[in-house]
Amino acid sequence: MCDQTFVAITFGPCDNCAKTKPLMNIYLNNEVINYCSLCVELMACQGLEKGETVAKLKKETEALKVKLEVERNKLHDTELHKLAEKVEAVGQLNIRARRVLKGHANKVLCMDWCTDKRRLVSSSQDGKLIVWDAFTTNKEHAVSMPSTWVMACAYSPSGCAVAAGGLDNKCSVYPLSLDKNENLAAKRKPVAMHTNYVSHCTFTNSDLQVLTSSGDGTCALWDVESAQLLQSFHSHTADVLSLDMGPSETSNTFVSGGCDKKAKLWDMRSGQNVQSFETHESDVNCVKFYPNGDAFATASDDATCRFFDLRADREVAVFSKDSVMFGASSVDFSLSGRLLFAGYNDYTINIWDVLKAERVSILFGHDNRVSTVRVSPDGSAFCSASWDNTLRVWA
Amino acid sequence: MSGNNSIAHARKLVEQLRIEAGIERIKVSKAAADLMQYCELHGRSDPLLVGVPTSENPFKDKKPCSIL
Numbered sequence: 134m135c136d137q138t139f140v141a142i143t144f145g146p147c148d149n150c151a152k153t154k155p156l157m158n159i160y161l162n163n164e165v166i167n168y169c170s171l172c173v174e175l176m177a178c179q180g181l182e183k184g185e186t187v188a189k190l191k192k193e194t195e196a197l198k199v200k201l202e203v204e205r206n207k208l209h210d211t212e213l214h215k216l217a218e219k220v221e222a223v224g225q226l227n228i229r230a231r232r233v234l235k236g237h238a239n240k241v242l243c244m245d246w247c248t249d250k251r252r253l254v255s256s257s258q259d260g261k262l263i264v265w266d267a268f269t270t271n272k273e274h275a276v277s278m279p280s281t282w283v284m285a286c287a288y289s290p291s292g293c294a295v296a297a298g299g300l301d302n303k304c305s306v307y308p309l310s311l312d313k314n315e316n317l318a319a320k321r322k323p324v325a326m327h328t329n330y331v332s333h334c335t336f337t338n339s340d341l342q343v344l345t346s347s348g349d350g351t352c353a354l355w356d357v358e359s360a361q362l363l364q365s366f367h368s369h370t371a372d373v374l375s376l377d378m379g380p381s382e383t384s385n386t387f388v389s390g391g392c393d394k395k396a397k398l399w400d401m402r403s404g405q406n407v408q409s410f411e412t413h414e415s416d417v418n419c420v421k422f423y424p425n426g427d428a429f430a431t432a433s434d435d436a437t438c439r440f441f442d443l444r445a446d447r448e449v450a451v452f453s454k455d456s457v458m459f460g461a462s463s464v465d466f467s468l469s470g471r472l473l474f475a476g477y478n479d480y481t482i483n484i485w486d487v488l489k490a491e492r493v494s495i496l497f498g499h500d501n502r503v504s505t506v507r508v509s510p511d512g513s514a515f516c517s518a519s520w521d522n523t524l525r526v527w528a
Numbered sequence: 529m530s531g532n533n534s535i536a537h538a539r540k541l542v543e544q545l546r547i548e549a550g551i552e553r554i555k556v557s558k559a560a561a562d563l564m565q566y567c568e569l570h571g572r573s574d575p576l577l578v579g580v581p582t583s584e585n586p587f588k589d590k591k592p593c594s595i596l
Contacts, residue, residue: 149534190538197545208553213560220564227579231587251586268586368544409548425566427559445559446551469570470563471577488564513575514587528576528587 147172148188161186205447213440213449217488223471226484230498231514232526234265236272239281240520242299243333243505247288250511254295255524256283262297264309267509267516267526276307276317285334285345296324296343298331304345306357325355332374337401338382344401346373352389354401366399368406375419379426388429390417396431398443410441412448419463423487424470430487432461438475440487452485454492463505468512476503476517482527498525 143156147169154169166186168176239259246253252273254264260281264274280301287296289306298304304325307317325331329348336343337354342363346352352366352373371392378387386407390396396417398408415434422429428442428449438461440450452473459479466473472493473485482496482503501520508515514528571577575585582588 187534187538190535190542193542194538194545197542197549201545201549204549204553208555210555211557211560213556213563216557216560217564220568223577226576228576231589405547406544407547408551409544423563423566424570425562428563442556442559442563444554444562445556446553447556449556449560449563467574467576469567469574469577471567471571471574488567508576511575513580513585515576526587528585 143167148186149176205445208445209447213488214490220488222489223486223493226472226494228484228494228496228527230496230525231528232267232270234267234270234524234526235522236263236265236275237261237522239522240501241504241518241522241524242282242284243286244507244516244518244524245286245288245295245335246507246509246516247292248290248510249292250509250513252288252292253507253516253524254286254288254297255518256286256297256299257522258282262286262295262307264295265524267514274309274317276321278305278318279321282330285331287335287343289336289340290338291340294340296334296336298325298334298345300330302327302330302347304331304334304343304355306343322357322360324357324360325353326360327351327353329372332372333376335376335378337378338384344376344378344387346376346389346391348372350391352376352387352399364401364404366404366406368397368409369393369395374416377420377422377429380422380424381426384426388420388422390420390431390433392416394433396420396429396441408443408446410448412439413437415460418461421464421466424466424468430464430466430473432464432475434460436460436477438464438473438485440473440490450487450490452483452490452492457483457492462503463507465506465508465515467508467515474506474508474515476506476519478502480519480521482506482517496527499523 148167149172156167237257241257244255260278262276282300284299294308296306303323305321305323325345327347327349333346343355350369354364369391373391376389385401394413396410413433417431419432432438437453442449459477461475463476475483480499484494499519505518516526518524
């Protein structure tokens with residue numbers, strides 16, 4: 134009889150690369166590590182800290198997530214709408230469509246107001262940017278963009294330029310001239326360059342910097358003059374669909390929302406993702422700061438809009454109704470923050486009482502999805518842009 | 529290699545969660561009270577909330593006077 138030694142090979146999923154392979158049973162700090170031979174080699178070259186493994190990191194991740202929830206819940210002593218029961222209800226609103234802006238040949242995807250409270254810029258799937266005088270409904274400028282699906286447009290704080298971008302993966306700035314005959318398209322200045330579509334853009338507090346969000350999962354801050362990337366923001370794990378800068382002039386934060394169902398708060402100087410909110414059940418289409426900068430609202434494909442407080446670090450209200458079944462594409466607050474205007478894919482605009490989380494009114498008028506809703510800078514009106522090729526100004 | 533990435537990725541995730549778990553928070557009651565106070569303070573000057581007379585809102589068309 135021969136003594137035969139059999140080497141028992143463990144076959145199974147590697148702790149590191151998750152591939153099912155023959156595993157090397159090794160011990161690190163008395164802990165069993167089941168790595169395949171390839172990963173053991175890599176680990177040796179990688180300078181793994183003593184005892185650190187993916188499994189351990191995963192455990193720590195789970196533990197931290199639980200801790201985050203526990204910390205948040207400790208301070209959850211009441212609900213906003215409960216406290217707001219004693220607040221007077223919003224009276225009857227007399228809001229109607231006062232202007233209809235017709236001129237785009239295809240879906241209007243985005244719009245932005247000028248700081249002069251009367252002009253606005255809109256961008257469309259037809260590849261055009263139009264600057265309107267909302268009082269008279271006259272078109273002041275029309276620019277042809279190099280590509281169609283211009284998903285983002287923004288007016289500069291000075292009113293002298295507009296920024297726009299979309300499927301061309303770029304965001305460009307167009308200086309507006311008083312000479313109507315001037316060819317604005319020729320003065321186009323490409324500023325931002327992403328590796329996927331640009332979903333949203335905004336000027337920061339001046340004409341000198343532009344903040345963009347993109348389908349490539351990142352947000353970025355650019356210098357307009359040199360078209361240099363100043364800071365990039367990485368943390369979303371899917372397309373970033375929207376962003377909004379803090380309302381104060383000295384603000385250095387912005388909030389973003391994306392297809393990973395998360396809304397995130399960022400520090401613009403460090404590029405750090407400071408806070409993260411994940412309660413939506415589908416893509417976050419739009420994010421908007423509350424006027425005092427301490428809270429923000431989101432609109433999502435899960436047919437709800439939600440309200441998050443930054444200092445309490447949690448969701449404080451959900452704006453939903455059984456009869457509201459279609460995704461919300463855009464939100465904006467009225468001047469005092471009491472009303473939330475939300476545009477939906479069922480062609481309507483719902484007006485919500487932010488404190489009581491109740492719907493105050495529903496506005497009909499568009500013949501297709503509402504893509505963007507924006508309140509004018511002095512709060513006297515709001516404008517909605519729609520896939521029915523028109524914009525409506527409501528007051 | 530996916531091996532390298534997953535460890536670096538896991539490390540980044542842990543770092544990020546540590547930052548998020550460690551921030552200062554206030555009670556919901558305090559946050560809600562502040563939001564309500566802001567609305568109260570600015571509500572009266574909110575044109576869409578309280579409505580402004582036709583003569584003051586440039587978007588509301590003034591009806592022409594007809595003298596019978």
